[in-house]
Amino acid sequence: MSVTGETPQMSWRDWLLTDTPASRRHARAASFYKGWLRFRTNSLAMVGLGILVLLLLIAAFAPWLAPHDPIAQDLGKRLLPLGTPGHLLGTDSLGRDILSRLIFGARVTLYIVVLVALVAPIVGLLMGTIAGYAGGWTDTVLMRITDIFLAFPRLVLALAFVAALGAGIENAVLAISLTAWPPYARIARAETLTIRNSDYISAVRLQGARPMRIITRHIWPLCISSLIVRVTLDMAGIILAAAGLGFLGLGAQPPMPEWGAMISDGRRFILDHWWVATMPGLAIFVVSLGFNLLGDGLRDVLDPKAEK
Amino acid sequence: MSAALSFRDLKVWFGEGRDHVMAVKGATFEVARGESFGLVGESGSGKSTIMRALTGLAPDWSGEMAVDSRPVPQGPKRDAAFYKKVQMVFQDPYASLHPRHSIDQVLSETLKLHGYTDIERRIEKLLSDVGLGPAFRFRYPHQLSGGQRQRVAIARALAPEPEILLLDEPTSALDVSVQAEILNLLSDLRSEHDLTFLMVSHNLSVVAHMCSQSAVMQQGEIVELLTTEDLRRHAARHPYTQRLLRAAEGYVRDEDAAGGAEAVA
Amino acid sequence: MTELLDVQNLRVTFPTNQGLFEAVRGVSFKLGRERLGIVGESGSGKSMTGRAILRLIRKPGAVAADHIKLDGEDLLPMTEKQMRAVRGKRISMVMQDPKFSLNPVMRVGEQIMEAYRLHSRATKSEARRRALEMLEAVSIRDPERVFRAYPHELSGGMGQRIMIAMMLIPNPELLIADEPTSALDVSVQGQVLNIMDKLVRERGMGLIFISHDLNLVAQFCDRVLIMYAGRVVETCEAGRLHEARHPYTRGLLNSMPRIDTPKDRLEVLKRDPAWREAPSVGPDESREVTA
Ligand SMILES: Nc1ncnc2c1ncn2[C@@H]1O[C@H](COP(=O)(O)OP(=O)(O)OP(=O)(O)O)[C@@H](O)[C@H]1O
Ligand SMILES: Nc1ncnc2c1ncn2[C@@H]1O[C@H](COP(=O)(O)OP(=O)(O)OP(=O)(O)O)[C@@H](O)[C@H]1O
Numbered sequence: 080m081s082v083t084g085e086t087p088q089m090s091w092r093d094w095l096l097t098d099t100p101a102s103r104r105h106a107r108a109a110s111f112y113k114g115w116l117r118f119r120t121n122s123l124a125m126v127g128l129g130i131l132v133l134l135l136l137i138a139a140f141a142p143w144l145a146p147h148d149p150i151a152q153d154l155g156k157r158l159l160p161l162g163t164p165g166h167l168l169g170t171d172s173l174g175r176d177i178l179s180r181l182i183f184g185a186r187v188t189l190y191i192v193v194l195v196a197l198v199a200p201i202v203g204l205l206m207g208t209i210a211g212y213a214g215g216w217t218d219t220v221l222m223r224i225t226d227i228f229l230a231f232p233r234l235v236l237a238l239a240f241v242a243a244l245g246a247g248i249e250n251a252v253l254a255i256s257l258t259a260w261p262p263y264a265r266i267a268r269a270e271t272l273t274i275r276n277s278d279y280i281s282a283v284r285l286q287g288a289r290p291m292r293i294i295t296r297h298i299w300p301l302c303i304s305s306l307i308v309r310v311t312l313d314m315a316g317i318i319l320a321a322a323g324l325g326f327l328g329l330g331a332q333p334p335m336p337e338w339g340a341m342i343s344d345g346r347r348f349i350l351d352h353w354w355v356a357t358m359p360g361l362a363i364f365v366v367s368l369g370f371n372l373l374g375d376g377l378r379d380v381l382d383p384k385a386e387k
Numbered sequence: 388m389s390a391a392l393s394f395r396d397l398k399v400w401f402g403e404g405r406d407h408v409m410a411v412k413g414a415t416f417e418v419a420r421g422e423s424f425g426l427v428g429e430s431g432s433g434k435s436t437i438m439r440a441l442t443g444l445a446p447d448w449s450g451e452m453a454v455d456s457r458p459v460p461q462g463p464k465r466d467a468a469f470y471k472k473v474q475m476v477f478q479d480p481y482a483s484l485h486p487r488h489s490i491d492q493v494l495s496e497t498l499k500l501h502g503y504t505d506i507e508r509r510i511e512k513l514l515s516d517v518g519l520g521p522a523f524r525f526r527y528p529h530q531l532s533g534g535q536r537q538r539v540a541i542a543r544a545l546a547p548e549p550e551i552l553l554l555d556e557p558t559s560a561l562d563v564s565v566q567a568e569i570l571n572l573l574s575d576l577r578s579e580h581d582l583t584f585l586m587v588s589h590n591l592s593v594v595a596h597m598c599s600q601s602a603v604m605q606q607g608e609i610v611e612l613l614t615t616e617d618l619r620r621h622a623a624r625h626p627y628t629q630r631l632l633r634a635a636e637g638y639v640r641d642e643d644a645a646g647g648a649e650a651v652a
Numbered sequence: 653m654t655e656l657l658d659v660q661n662l663r664v665t666f667p668t669n670q671g672l673f674e675a676v677r678g679v680s681f682k683l684g685r686e687r688l689g690i691v692g693e694s695g696s697g698k699s700m701t702g703r704a705i706l707r708l709i710r711k712p713g714a715v716a717a718d719h720i721k722l723d724g725e726d727l728l729p730m731t732e733k734q735m736r737a738v739r740g741k742r743i744s745m746v747m748q749d750p751k752f753s754l755n756p757v758m759r760v761g762e763q764i765m766e767a768y769r770l771h772s773r774a775t776k777s778e779a780r781r782r783a784l785e786m787l788e789a790v791s792i793r794d795p796e797r798v799f800r801a802y803p804h805e806l807s808g809g810m811g812q813r814i815m816i817a818m819m820l821i822p823n824p825e826l827l828i829a830d831e832p833t834s835a836l837d838v839s840v841q842g843q844v845l846n847i848m849d850k851l852v853r854e855r856g857m858g859l860i861f862i863s864h865d866l867n868l869v870a871q872f873c874d875r876v877l878i879m880y881a882g883r884v885v886e887t888c889e890a891g892r893l894h895e896a897r898h899p900y901t902r903g904l905l906n907s908m909p910r911i912d913t914p915k916d917r918l919e920v921l922k923r924d925p926a927w928r929e930a931p932s933v934g935p936d937e938s939r940e941v942t943a
């Protein structure tokens with residue numbers, strides 16, 4: 080392999096693709112890079128990633144991107160159609176620029192998504208793995224609680240929570256998280272049951288590890304990949320649930336530009352001024368699609384069997 | 388000389404009601420310090436169960452077990468000193484390594500759990516002890532062959548510097564060339580670190596090669612204790628042991644095979 | 653010809669970051685209604701050969717061959733649906749890792765019954781009866797209890813015997829057994845081998861027996877393929893395995909401990925890069941060592 084005249088320096092690519100990493104950091108970087116290479120071959124997943132990166136950028140640079148103030152009303156210019164000069168996507172019933180509201184709405188959407196994505200899976204993971212690992216009556220009690228939550232339709236339960244906690248975006252997030260965790264607990268428990276009797280768990284027990292350490296260090300890493308995939312696939316549902324609460328007036332409060340609430344506003348004019356409700360609807364659709372595509376791609380990357 | 392391991396009338400059971408099974412029915416034997424002791428016998432006769440009871444993985448047992456004359460407490464709990472002294476290598480190298488942990492993680496987690504601080508140095512030493520180069524350190528189990536995995540499992544068991552190693556069929560999943568490497572490695576480690584082995588194997592040649600004495604088990608009972616000389620001379624008294632030794636001479640086609648195949652019809 | 657299986661120039665490749673990795677590099681053999689042993693060191697491609705015949709190589713791995721004929725019918729162009737009808741019913745495979753192949757959260761009995769009912773229209777009670785019979789046939793002592801047990805409640809050897817029971821129930825024409833007896837003691841092993849042997853002799857089943865136990869293969873099989881680095885380096889009549897000439901085969905034979913001759917250290921195999929390059933031995937040179 081020693082070709083003369085070649086640069087002796089290893090390229091970045093070779094450094095990242097090596098089979099013999101030299102340090103922990105190197106090993107981690109290499110495995111990330113290999114995952115990325117696999118992810119990159121899935122073009123639909125790349126589209127999903129692209130959509131989400133765009134959403135992130137839009138949210139970050141909203142004040143610079145938006146042509147107008149999203150909450151400034153101008154009743155003289157209400158319900159302008161698509162393509163009006165200065166108002167590319169028209170205006171709503173209070174004369175607010177729809178494009179600007181969509182752009183600022185991206186922030187609200189991301190806020191909801193990030194919070195729910197942090198709270199629900201972690202609660203689910205904790206409940207599911209403890210139930211699965213401990214077994215016995217701990218398992219029974221925790222799983223009955225999960226069943227109770229699962230037995231209610233999601234939106235109805237969220238409504239009940241919001242009604243109890245009061246309307247508002249934080250409470251909407253809390254309500255959605257509280258209704259979203261049970262399926263994750265189920266998944267985590269099922270995975271734990273297949274793992275807990277394996278020899279490699281027995282082996283750490285023989286090193287004197289405590290149950291909580293076994294759960295967090297040894298069981299979680301094996302559950303997390305299926306949870307991440309599941310969460311990205313559920314994201315669309317979560318955005319829609321938030322939109323649903325917004326639509327019912329229980330989520331984001333006016334004049335906050337939340338996409339669901341915008342659809343709700345536009346509903347009254349749906350026949351004559353269809354774009355008012357359609358534009359935020361499209362935004363929700365595109366972002367949901369982005370999450371779904373990403374989830375599919377991640378499933379391929381995170382499946383340990385696919386690794387070489 | 389005091390015994391490193393002693394078992395007196397050990398009974399181990401699982402389940403209750405109609406699923407109750409007495410996996411070990413009164414086993415009594417001793418393993419002297421520095422000795423290598425073999426457990427052979429029928430599949431499902433309770434060999435692994437004896438090891439699991441000792442290490443607290445099979446919690447329901449009666450009788451007496453002692454490590455260095457110190458009695459082992461009932462239930463699944465063992466103190467840190469116990470795990471420092473007794474370690475186990477599992478039957479199946481494909482199942483005994485965490486699929487998402489690199490070798491480095493496996494070993495450093497083990498060392499941390501035993502309270503060591505000079506982890507870097509120890510990992511390097513362990514890897515070279517079991518004959519794996521530093522290139523393997525950041526590999527994941529799926530990047531290793533069966534023999535390499537078994538070496539990692541052995542390195543993990545050696546990490547707390549135990550005095551007693553329980554080996555549950557350490558080479559049954561490996562091919563003969565790797566088996567030779569692992570058995571040589573184990574012999575070297577035993578003489579270097581002055582270890583005591585309790586070793587399960589169904590391969591009588593392996594037992595004869597490694598151990599000075601062995602117990603033969605059938606249906607949860609120890610039917611015979613044999614020295615390796617007895618084994619080599621085929622001097623067995625119990626009919627099961629005699630059958631085992633005959634079978635070990637090689638497979639003989641059973642021309643009018645009873646049972647078995649009828650069920651397949 | 654009464655060839656049951658005819659494999660010509662089988663290749664299995666995996667794309668890796670370092671380029672294409674060839675796990676099997678042009679293996680050819682023919683199998684009648686006989687016992688064919690495949691031996692070789694770990695990683696030599698034994699399991700991949702077995703899986704490739706059933707087209708069970710996971711993506712991104714790929715199988716290529718001139719043909720893989722079962723009873724004269726090529727398996728390669730078959731659709732996935734047609735293959736599903738072949739698997740289990742006509743060709744069964746006992747996988748190397750029984751505990752990995754069993755569902756850890758399902759009772760053993762249900763899994764055997766499911767495997768049986770997949771290929772026959774048996775009633776539940778009929779399937780149950782057959783499952784219990786099979787458990788007994790593979791020398792499991794209390795079949796009723798094991799029927800209700802979960803995989804982790806079994807000993808290593810019991811898991812292996814259950815896999816065998818599962819694969820024999822649908823009565824396949826060809827059985828590929830990947831290290832089926834590695835966790836069994838010699839006496840139970842003998843009983844399990846007797847079952848397979850009887851199926852070969854009386855029902856004309858073909859058997860591919862993958863193993864690392866050279867003595868066993870020499871005694872149990874009719875013919876042996878010796879694999880190294882994805883190729884067949886030598887084939888011979890099983891009874892003459894101990895006269896094999898290839899240094900690799902000799903190395904494998906010498907690295908086994910022997911019960912009657914104690915040694916301090918076992919010999920380990922020293923590999924020669926030239927073995928890797930030697931061409932694969934074809935199906936028609938199979939009587940090589942007889943000379
Ligand atoms: N967790 C468990 N729950 C119920 N039964 C169990 C459990 N573990 C083992 N057994 C039973 O105990 C008996 C002995 O099992 P053990 O694993 O000790 O056998 P072994 O001698 O190691 O056999 P092998 O050589 O096949 O590994 C078997 O009948 C098995 O079904
Ligand atoms: N997904 C994969 N990607 C790349 N290489 C693979 C993959 N799966 C298997 N291999 C390689 O294919 C080769 C053949 O593997 P195979 O499982 O057939 O070996 P084997 O002869 O059955 O060995 P053993 O006796 O250990 O079971 C090995 O070198 C292995 O590393």
Ligand SMILES: [Mg+2]
Nearest residue numbers: 435478807808
């Ligand atoms: Mg065992």
Ligand SMILES: [Mg+2]
Nearest residue numbers: 698699700748
């Ligand atoms: Mg294999």
